[in-house]
Amino acid sequence: MHILEAGDPSAPLLLLLHGFPELAFSWRQVIIPLAAAGFHVVAPDHRGYGRTTSRDSATPVPVQYEDDLRPYTLLSAARDVVALAFALGYRTAAAVVGHDYGSAVAAYAALIRPDVFLSVVLMSAPYPGPPPLPFAIDNSTSMPTSGPTMPFPNADGALAALNPPRKHYATYYSGPGANAEMLHAPQGLRAFLRGYFHMKSGDWAGNDPHPLTVGDPASLAELPWYYVMPLDSTMADVAQSGAPDEDQARECKWLTEEELGVFENEYARTGFQGGLNRYRCRTDPAWMAELSVFSGRKIEVSAMYLAGTKDWNLYQNPGALQKMREECAGMDEEDVVLIHGAGHWAQQERPEEVVHEIVRFLKKVRSV
Structure with missing residues (x-):
């Protein structure tokens, strides 16, 4: 796994997870300022991106469409993040920060391992929660069918x-x-x-x-x-x-x-x-079904949402933003932050404001 890092290795760990089509390099403007705020900041290339190999092997073979998809599921990505924290010598991380696809990885990492990731920052992509399982089907004919990628069935x-x-x-x-x-x-x-x-x-x-x-x-x-x-x-x-x-x-x-x-x-x-x-x-029901084991579970650690006011990802999945705030993660009103004028790439377009908000949030939740 290829990483970019800055800061004292004995300081609290802060993991930054990129989206698509990005790299660890997407965090270039915020890594050093966040380290200066007192964190050991680590940004990896995800599996199959950049200089991180695609398989559990040191052989840098380009990924093919015919390859096994198991290494690319959200659970596998969350496992990679836990493994990275452990490999760096940490049992806990102050926060995991995810942007775009990295937001989903960060959300599941925090959902599944709140003992490791003490807080979470979700950027751009709202987290709509795990796929639902049917509930009380003896008393109802309705069945939840929508998934976290498509905005509605069919x-x-x-x-x-x-x-x-x-x-x-x-x-x-x-x-x-x-x-x-x-x-x-x-x-x-x-x-x-x-x-x-x-x-x-x-x-x-x-x-x-x-x-x-x-x-x-x-x-x-x-x-x-x-x-x-x-x-x-x-x-x-x-x-x-x-x-x-x-x-x-x-x-x-x-x-x-x-x-x-x-x-x-x-x-x-x-x-x-x-x-x-x-x-x-994420578009294959067979792979998304494994996430339904977490149906009904919400993120328990402190959470923040951060996006640009010109980022359509706020609304491309109708209702996801409201659902995230009300059902999937407990967020204070001040921790749903929209950066004026920024688009989808907030950490690149408005790095100073992103750093300010992340540091503000972490100071608040770490002092509780």
């Missing part, structure tokens, strides 16, 4: 019926063609990544998030294409449609050309399949 069919027809990005990511279509994007890998990062950031004028109607398929048409794609498009097409012009790209201070090159070089070497396999696990 979302794919409902999206395909829209005019124009659409498809869910998680379904696309779960297909066999996504890796090659992004890795070999017609505009080039670097331009694909630039467009993708730009389109989900606060810099893109199309990001004006607002709540969607729960259970209403038509409301999903309000989501941008990177969440509900045109039915016949690839993600490379979507990224190209929202790509910045040369001046915008050159003036981007939070992702310089040099920094973009780090992402380009790593993904050119590994491809995207390691990250895409997580989506395959």
Whole structure:
């Protein structure tokens, strides 16, 4: 497992978990400031990303679509995080912080091992709780069917019926063609990544998030294409449609050309399949079923939610944000924080504010 770290190794541990398509490098602007606040800060590349190998082996073999999916389930990812803490010599961590897909990993790590992770910070992706199991079925005909990835049952069919027809990005990511279509994007890998990062950031004028109607398929048409794609498009097409012009790209201070090159070089070497396999696990009922053993259980440790005001992930799963606050994790009102003007990549776009909020939260919960 490849990590970036800073701070005194005897200080309290703070783990930072990245999302897709990201790397440990995504935390570059916050690692040292968080270490200066008194923590041993460690950011790993997830299994199958960057310089962390995909299997329990030191052999850096690129991940293939045909590979066994067991190493990429959420439970496996949570196990990796526990194993990392132990390997570093810690029995407890002050907090686990997760962004995007890393938010789900952090949530399950805190849910399953509250003895290890004493608090949790969830960034961008609200945590809607474990898949439900039917309850009191002798007295009711209703059955819970929605999962944590799709916004409602048969979302794919409902999206395909829209005019124009659409498809869910998680379904696309779960297909066999996504890796090659992004890795070999017609505009080039670097331009694909630039467009993708730009389109989900606060810099893109199309990001004006607002709540969607729960259970209403038509409301999903309000989501941008990177969440509900045109039915016949690839993600490379979507990224190209929202790509910045040369001046915008050159003036981007939070992702310089040099920094973009780090992402380009790593993904050119590994491809995207390691990250895409997580989506395959989350859209496959067979893999999600193992999480239903935690049905009805909520996060017991202190929790914070942090996102940008221009991040559509707030609402792309209608009702998830409210459910997280009311049912899945106990959060004080002051610990649901929206950073003005930031998009999906808050720790890159607004690192000073992210550091401030995380440190504020940790000071509060560690003094209790």
